[in-house]
Amino acid sequence: MCGVIGIVSQGKKSVLPSLLKGVELLQSRGYDGTGVAVLDGKLHVMKSEGKLSNLLQKLDKSVVGSVGIAHNRWATHGEATDQNAHPHVSMDGNVAVAHNGIIDNYRSLKAMLSQEGCTFVSETDSEVIPNLIVRALRDGAPDFASAV
Numbered sequence: 001m002c003g004v005i006g007i008v009s010q011g012k013k014s015v016l017p018s019l020l021k022g023v024e025l026l027q028s029r030g031y032d033g034t035g036v037a038v039l040d041g042k043l044h045v046m047k048s049e050g051k052l053s054n055l056l057q058k059l060d061k062s063v064v065g066s067v068g069i070a071h072n073r074w075a076t077h078g079e080a081t082d083q084n085a086h087p088h089v090s091m092d093g094n095v096a097v098a099h100n101g102i103i104d105n106y107r108s109l110k111a112m113l114s115q116e117g118c119t120f121v122s123e124t125d126s127e128v129i130p131n132l133i134v135r136a137l138r139d140g141a142p143d144f145a146s147a148v
């Protein structure tokens with residue numbers, strides 16, 4: 001179980017306040033980590049172990065992107081740490097993912113990606129996802145949706 005939120009603001013309004021409201025409303029879905037990723041030309045990822053109050057202590061409120069995702073974590077793989085909180089970012093820094101659930105075959109996927117030179121910063125199963133998306137794009141997926 002977890003909470004996952006995604007917002008695209010057509011009016012180019014900053015999505016950060018709505019993402020924070022969302023993770024507050026969904027807090028009962030997971031207490032092990034809280035995080036947001038906001039795109040404003042550059043990807044800004046802010047996350048913390050535990051509840052929203054922990055994230056708020058280190059949040060950069062000046063981030064004003066109009067596209068973003070957020071996550072409440074209910075840990076299944078890896079302890080409740082800052083590194084294991086979502087969103088998880090691909091090694092190249094270009095793709096952020098907030099994931100709900102379990103990837104049963106993540107060990108073999110992680111081993112395959114590691115053999116190809118990928119390094120990981122968390123103990124989660126979820127971190128393979130952004131790296132698999134980057135790999136699919138590199139291997140010729142026609143667009144982002146196909147890569148996902």
Ligand code: GLU
Pocket residue numbers: 001002003030072073074075076077078084099100101102103124125126
């Ligand atoms: N399996 C992932 C993790 O442990 C996602 C858990 C969730 O659904 O919150 O980080």
